Amino acid sequence: MADQEKNRISVEIYGHSYKMVGTESTGHMRLVASIVDDKMREIRVHNPSLDSSKLAVLTAVNTVHELLKLKEQVEELEEELKKLKG
Amino acid sequence: MADQEKNRISVEIYGHSYKMVGTESTGHMRLVASIVDDKMREIRVHNPSLDSSKLAVLTAVNTVHELLKLKEQVEELEEELKKLKG
Numbered sequence: 001m002a003d004q005e006k007n008r009i010s011v012e013i014y015g016h017s018y019k020m021v022g023t024e025s026t027g028h029m030r031l032v033a034s035i036v037d038d039k040m041r042e043i044r045v046h047n048p049s050l051d052s053s054k055l056a057v058l059t060a061v062n063t064v065h066e067l068l069k070l071k072e073q074v075e076e077l078e079e080e081l082k083k084l085k086g
Numbered sequence: 087m088a089d090q091e092k093n094r095i096s097v098e099i100y101g102h103s104y105k106m107v108g109t110e111s112t113g114h115m116r117l118v119a120s121i122v123d124d125k126m127r128e129i130r131v132h133n134p135s136l137d138s139s140k141l142a143v144l145t146a147v148n149t150v151h152e153l154l155k156l157k158e159q160v161e162e163l164e165e166e167l168k169k170l171k172g
Contacts, residue, residue, distance in 0.1 A: 036146045061099070071156065
């Protein structure tokens with residue numbers, strides 16, 4: 001990745017500015033930031049007393065849960081493909 | 087999900103206690119919590135000056151990025167399966 005050009009943008013998540021740096025497109029980085037912002041606001045609706053740090057931790061918790069479920073799905077699909085290719 | 091029994095546990099993430107409630111197994115919930123804890127500590131190594139709130143937001147950002155990549159992979163695998171099944 002060292003010789004790939006890096007994109008740098010500033011995004012706003014839950015009222016705070018963050019600098020994002022990466023080889024992904026700025027569009028992808030903005031999408032990720034807006035998803036995190038949305039998720040934090042959604043969790044706040046159900047937990048209005050939580051401070052922003054705990055809200056962010058619960059956002060990470062929910063996302064890791066989704067990630068594990070999706071990893072299971074990838075494994076199942078790969079298994080099915082393997083059988084079909086036989 | 088209303089008639090499914092819910093599990094309730096207390097987990098520790100980055101030095102704070104969180105109550106988790108869900109229909110998932112307590113093992114799954116503990117795994118999710120430990121992944122978030124690990125990710126926060128890993129991000130702190132590279133960003134020692136960040137406060138815990140920003141660390142948690144960056145953890146959520148990284149996880150959402152992984153989630154989007156995995157969703158692309160699921161779509162590709164489903165497309166491949168569809169072609170093979172004709």
